[in-house]
Amino acid sequence: MIDPALPAHMRPDRSFQALLLTLQRFWADQGCVVLQPYDMEVGAGTFHPATTLRALGPKPWKAAYVQPSRRPKDGRYGENPNRLQHYYQFQVILKPSPDNLQELYLKSLQAIGVDLGLHDVRFVEDDWESPTLGAWGLGWECWCDGMEVSQFTYFQQVAGIECAPVSGELTYGLERLAMYVQGVENVYDLNFNGREGAEKISYGDVFLQAEQEYSRHNFEAADTEMLLEQFRMAEKACHKYLAFGDKGERHEMALPAYDQCIKASHVFNLLDARGVISVTERQSYILRVRELAKACGAAWLKTAAGGAA
Amino acid sequence: MPDLLIELFSEEIPARMQAQAADGLKKLVTDALVERGLLYEGAKAFVTPRRLALAVHGLPGRQADQREEKKGPRVGAPEGAIAGFLKSAGLASLDQASVQSDPKKGDFYVAVVEKPGRPTPEVIADIIPAIIRGFPWPKSMRWGSGSLRWVRPLHSIVATFGAEGDEPEVVRFEVDGIVSSNVTYGHRFLAPAPITVKRLDDWMAKLEAAKVVVDRDRRKDIILNDAKDLALANGLELVEDEGLLDEVAGLVEWPVVLMGAFEERFLDIPDEVIRATIRANQKCFVLKNPATGRLANRFLLISNLVASDGGAAIVAGNERVIRARLSDAKFFWDTDRVNGLESRMPRFQSITFHEKLGSQAERIERIRRLAVEIAPKVGAQPALAEEAALYAKADLLTEVVGEFPELQGLMGRYYAQDENLPPEVAAACEEHYKPQGPGDRVPTAPVSIAVALADKIDTLVGFWAIDEKPTGSKDPYALRRAALGVIRIVLENGLRIRLWSILRNRAIEVLQTIKQLPFEEAIDSISALPPDIRTLKGVQAAEDELLFKFASSGLRLTVFGEAVKIADDLLSFFADRLKVHLREHGARHDLVDAVFALEGQDDLFLLVERMTALARFLETEDGKTLLAGYRRAVNILRIEEKKDGRAFTGPTNAALLKEPAEERLADAIEQVKRRVATAVAAEDFETAMTALADLRAPVDAFFDAVTVNDPDPALRENRLKLLDEIRAATRGIADFDRIGG
Structure with a gap:
């Protein structure tokens, strides 16, 4: 359930940034170190050393962070309502994976406004592999009413090394999740700051120009x-x-x-x-x-x- | 008799692994029980996304006691031997052993070891942990800090044992910290609280009340029936899909069928694309309008939840996703048609077909040339076959096929139709992939046939040339299927094609691609090659000019030799596949061998005709008797040839034919040979068999009246030669040596 005490602009179903803050808060409550994005260009949150390297070795580790992710090939010059060459992932890594990781994940969905009595949440097989990282794991893509909203993986190997203990990794596609809870069909229409009227800033206000420019760069000019x-x-x-x-x-x-x-x-x-x-x-x-x-x-x-x- | 109930409760098991896992658990547990002397009356396995379970019915309460006699050393044996015997039998002293007498060996010690049977639960407690640890999941994983492997984290285990009416006991064991109990959990969202269970019926009833249908087949029935009902209530028809049904039954514990809709405008997209989009991405069923036979703008989703709003939010969510997916599909379909198929062709140059076999463009070019060559033989217009071969693969580079590879071919047809290409070309785009398997339809339109054969033959020759032949169960390039496709297309359409020279010429071309030899000019010299030339000498003999062309085109003569080898080898692969194919249709494979053993048999249709006629002949009295006579002749020959260390071949000497019976046989052979040759040349195998039948009486009469091994060596030799002539006469039909039975 969304915290009823929240002011309107801080509700995760009204504001992109509030969604992100809610998830940070939720995982901070679970004892995670809340990190900031890694200061390099990466293709996915997994590349952050807080995941790739910390998944290795015997030491326990719990971290959560937002990671801007770059997929140059996915650029669509700002014309596709779903595809972006730069987007946000929210990444959680828990080592060793706790027994109640699925329950924790479902609670995090509730925290951002997904009512589990109304929505059909499913764990659908999806084996994860990153050939560049020499990593693989087993898990699922998590579906909410038929839409993939997260990846859930138990790391088995990273950098070619067996993981022991095993880390559980959750990756939330923030834009998708936000589009779902805000009920928006086009990513650029997302309310970014949760304000209305003149004060409202949309995802498009923040990123549309960047998507256009980087698409040009990625496909034509780099x-x-x-x-x-x-x-x-x-x-x-x-x-x-x-x-x-x-x-x-x-x-x-x-x-x-x-x-x-x-x-x-x-x-x-x-x-x-x-x-x-x-x-x-x-x-x-x-x-x-x-x-x-x-x-x-x-x-x-x-x-x-x-x-x- | 007591029953056993096992339930392994875990995180979500992949749908595709569930059925096999249920079978596996049943087999492993029941085999282990039987191995330990615990026979049972029945067993049934259950599987849902979160649990794998097994009920074994009618087990004994304990194992039977066992008594074993162990033979020891003889009385008075050395001390060491006696000590070893006592130790291995578990005896304290010889007082506990008895003495038995044996007339040969004398007196010796015997220990009787009584092994009391153990209570069944104890045995089960040994068996189950080992089975869990070694369970054959296709892929398994570790989690947390443990070392146990399971398909996904395993959380709890139910293990109860007891007879009907009794309170069953919990079979106690532990696997990696998970302790067995009688507690399970219901539906993840609808009834997550712990439940205490007893035996199978109790377990099923309580889980059903906790919104879990444990029986997979029942979940499938529920889904199918509810889906049909819901479709019918809306005046629509469910498009049934067994594969999808299997999958969704593995994604839910409590199936709830809901209907959603999408905008009518998406119905402009071909039905197959809509279906693939909705099926692959969303795992939803599509519905048909019975009036038009086309898809309706509705779909059925199988939810796992009885939602508090009746499913409105779930339907709305799924509709959003399907709308987005169909928008993508429509975008693909529209963009694909803006730029014609032709515009895609240049891109094939930079796409590798196979690392060693060059680009897709090179492959398409080979298929084009071959299709043109085959066209006249199958009644197709070469120009149409050429056009079809050019476009047949073009849809591989369209967006729709990129997204849904399973729609290759079909999309080519749609796009070709859209561009107003000739209907034969559009049909060939789809049909040249056929037949995909033994049950698939074979193309019958001549242009489709030409491209289908060209495509398959090029594939076969290519992988043969780089030595990627199928071995055992490994056939990654589906070459067996390709060969069977060629065979079925030829036989079912009654096509007359000499395969060998086609294979040889294709092999030369492919080898040129592989060895990167100059191409264009060599092609001319290939088409100038006489079809049956197998050796370099043959080439030389054919024409000096040809040889000159060969040399000047850079086509190395070794390439020619390699190509001949590939063609020979591939032809025998066809023979093998033909044998398998005919055997599946009840034919005798020894007859395939007998016919294939003749020189130059590479016309599959003719080969089967010949074989069928031979099979019919061998069913007749004449056929059976002639075969017996043939064998007698060959046996005698074999023995005498071995004796003399020489072969008896060649014509008989008429002057040495003394007995009337041998004269008559010699005459008959001459006539039959001639008649068989004429009939075979006319491809009239029935007549050839009738001619052969006329050999029967003279052969029988010969063996009755004539002694082959006459004391006169000249007569003997002549008669042995006559026997060989019998063999020669049958050679016009088949190699009778290879006929079995």
């Missing part, structure tokens, strides 16, 4: 020569930092090295959107990023947060 060079540089830097930080039993630079892996992955996505990568090359680029991710994961296990003694 400097492919520079990007190809950036990919090579990031790959090289990643290896260099991994070597620099490697002190045998311990590693002292896993995080900076992993930043370069993230960088390479995003540059690859841009190149892919520009259509300059052939089918066969595509596979080899993915493998190259995966090699970086694996090496970073292995380095992470040799750090304090990764559980090294």
